[in-house]
Amino acid sequence: MTSNATPEYLALTGILQARRSIRKFRPEPIDDDTVRLLADAARFTPAAGNAQPWDLIIVRDPETKRKFGDIYVEQLRQKNRLEMTRDADIRFFGDQPPEPKAGFVDAGLLIVVIGDPRLIDAYPLRTKIDKGAQHIVSSLANIVVTLHYTAAALGLGSQYLSDTGSPEMEIMLRDLLGFPEPLRAYETVCIGHADTKPSSRFVKETDEIVHFERFDQSRSKTDAEIRQFIIDKLRPSFKKVL
Numbered sequence: 001m002t003s004n005a006t007p008e009y010l011a012l013t014g015i016l017q018a019r020r021s022i023r024k025f026r027p028e029p030i031d032d033d034t035v036r037l038l039a040d041a042a043r044f045t046p047a048a049g050n051a052q053p054w055d056l057i058i059v060r061d062p063e064t065k066r067k068f069g070d071i072y073v074e075q076l077r078q079k080n081r082l083e084m085t086r087d088a089d090i091r092f093f094g095d096q097p098p099e100p101k102a103g104f105v106d107a108g109l110l111i112v113v114i115g116d117p118r119l120i121d122a123y124p125l126r127t128k129i130d131k132g133a134q135h136i137v138s139s140l141a142n143i144v145v146t147l148h149y150t151a152a153a154l155g156l157g158s159q160y161l162s163d164t165g166s167p168e169m170e171i172m173l174r175d176l177l178g179f180p181e182p183l184r185a186y187e188t189v190c191i192g193h194a195d196t197k198p199s200s201r202f203v204k205e206t207d208e209i210v211h212f213e214r215f216d217q218s219r220s221k222t223d224a225e226i227r228q229f230i231i232d233k234l235r236p237s238f239k240k241v242l
């Protein structure tokens with residue numbers, strides 16, 4: 001059977017498969033041209049209502065990155081204490097939290113994605129009331145993912161830092177980076193030269209996630225099955241990367 005896969009599809013899926021979360025970087029700088037290539041690509045990201053509710057703060061100064069890392073580590077201690085209150089089998093890191101560290105400070109570049117919630121006024125009124133905040137978040141998530149794939153296309157590694165938007169970290173970053181209210185810190189994309197080759201990660205099979213025409217209810221899962229899926233399929237891979 002012939003395939004409809006075009007060269008563009010093959011190039012795209014090559015990048016989709018090659019991108020992995022990198023959590024250890026070689027401390028090499030990222031030049032201005034690369035920063036430009038990343039930001040130029042990112043601005044074509046789809047946004048709800050075409051509102052483009054984003055700003056990108058490019059952090060390359062080693063001292064700022066170090067302070068950023070300290071803020072991250074500090075809030076991680078409390079996050080890990082909270083995690084210890086959960087049942088051990090579903091705990092994110094198993095028995096004991098690993099010693100908090102900020103490997104991303106070695107990445108040449110941190111891109112802090114800032115969101116402007118006032119742009120909910122770009123949406124139709126019902127959408128604004130109904131899911132305005134959600135649309136802002138989805139749009140910001142889109143630009144984050146564009147940055148990750150663009151980095152992969154440039155042969156660079158990248159890491160999500162979603163604690164960026166947590167209250168404590170956001171307040172400290174507002175002070176460090178100077179973005180005013182009502183702008184919000186959404187996420188940080190750390191980009192640099194990978195110093196690690198991640199082990200294989202669990203990826204669901206195509207046939208597991210696809211339903212033709214109607215949801216196949218024979219594949220509905222109970223709460224207990226979902227919990228077991230997390231324990232069996234997701235926790236081992238997290239233990240490997242941490």
Ligand SMILES: Cc1cc2nc3c(=O)[nH]c(=O)nc-3n(C[C@H](O)[C@H](O)[C@H](O)COP(=O)(O)O)c2cc1C
Binds near residue numbers: 019021023159160201
């Ligand atoms: C919304 C979101 C938040 C994430 N937050 C973090 C994070 O804070 N730190 C981190 O190291 N990885 C984070 N990740 C990366 C995921 O852990 C990773 O994508 C997943 O385990 C699959 O591995 P892969 O990226 O190597 O394919 C996040 C991913 C997403 C989509």
